[in-house]
Amino acid sequence: MCAVAVSIGVGAWVNKYLMIIPVFSDDARLSDSLGQLGLSIVLALAFVSVLYALTKRYSTYSNWEMSLSPNPDR
Structure with missing residues (x-):
C-alpha cells in the first residue's frame, strides 16, 4: 500500500514538474544545456531530501516501538 502511495505521489510530482519546466525553457527541451x-x-535531490526528512520525522511507527525486543518469557 505504501508503494502505491509513493508511486501516486511521484507521478503527481512528475506531472506537475513536466508542466512547469517547458515554460522556463526556450524550446521545451530539458537537456539542452548543462545548467538546466x-x-x-538539484530539484530532484531536494525533493527526495525533503521526503526523506519528513519520513524520518513522521514515521509510521515510533522509534521506541521499533527498538522494542521480543520478550521470550511470555
Missing part, C-alpha cells in the same frame, strides 16, 4: 540539467538534478 543541473537544476533538474
Whole structure:
C-alpha cells in the first residue's frame, strides 16, 4: 500500500514538474544545456531530501516501538 502511495505521489510530482519546466525553457527541451540539467538534478535531490526528512520525522511507527525486543518469557 505504501508503494502505491509513493508511486501516486511521484507521478503527481512528475506531472506537475513536466508542466512547469517547458515554460522556463526556450524550446521545451530539458537537456539542452548543462545548467538546466543541473537544476533538474538539484530539484530532484531536494525533493527526495525533503521526503526523506519528513519520513524520518513522521514515521509510521515510533522509534521506541521499533527498538522494542521480543520478550521470550511470555
